[in-house]
Amino acid sequence: MSKYMRTALLVAVGVLCVASAAFASVPDPTQISCQQFMAYGPSGFISYVVNVKNQFGANIAGSNVLIDFGTAPITLCTNQAAGVTRSGQTLSAVTNASGNATFPIRGAKCANGSTAKIYADGVLICSITKMRSVDFDGNLLVNALDLGTWAADQATSNLCGDYNNDNLVNALDLGTWAAGQAAGGCP
Numbered sequence: 001m002s003k004y005m006r007t008a009l010l011v012a013v014g015v016l017c018v019a020s021a022a023f024a025s026v027p028d029p030t031q032i033s034c035q036q037f038m039a040y041g042p043s044g045f046i047s048y049v050v051n052v053k054n055q056f057g058a059n060i061a062g063s064n065v066l067i068d069f070g071t072a073p074i075t076l077c078t079n080q081a082a083g084v085t086r087s088g089q090t091l092s093a094v095t096n097a098s099g100n101a102t103f104p105i106r107g108a109k110c111a112n113g114s115t116a117k118i119y120a121d122g123v124l125i126c127s128i129t130k131m132r133s134v135d136f137d138g139n140l141l142v143n144a145l146d147l148g149t150w151a152a153d154q155a156t157s158n159l160c161g162d163y164n165n166d167n168l169v170n171a172l173d174l175g176t177w178a179a180g181q182a183a184g185g186c187p
């Protein structure tokens with residue numbers, strides 16, 4: 001192999017290495033499966049976790065994950081959990097070594113039918129249209145008024161009262177509601 005060829009080959013290998021390193025940190029929506037519903041209360045008693053992967057299915061650490069609630073009628077607590085930053089109707093957090101960004105969403109009001117878009121490093125990875133809270137009226141407290149609304153949802157099979165996405169509103173969901181009440185309002 002000539003000296004020129006050898007140099008050209010080394011440059012090509014170098015370019016490939018740089019390119020693959022860059023790809024390795026790019027989120028790939030086709031490799032990412034988000035939980036398709038969110039359940040939350042003002043206390044942040046349930047965490048929504050986003051796992052970010054690259055095109056090879058490998059976890060990406062240090063990825064900036066942003067949940068944009070857009071025009072969804074969710075009321076977010078001013079104080080969010082440690083590691084979660086609120087800006088307007090968005091929440092953001094960074095993935096850990098396992099590629100997970102954890103959001104103990106502190107929020108209120110059912111927003112079924114609205115859309116929350118989830119981005120990782122600016123790449124749209126998921127759109128969620130099922131968002132249910134144990135605080136129905138959005139006063140950031142979980143009390144008897146909310147329980148009355150949950151009971152009405154159970155009676156009418158309104159899925160705002162379904163916190164585990166099994167399309168049923170039953171005792172399991174009531175247990176979640178009770179846990180949300182015990183956990184309280186916005187910290």
Ligand SMILES: [Ca+2]
Pocket residue numbers: 135136137138139140141142143145146
């Ligand atoms: Ca309430």
Ligand SMILES: [Ca+2]
Pocket residue numbers: 161162163164165166167168169170172173
């Ligand atoms: Ca359910």
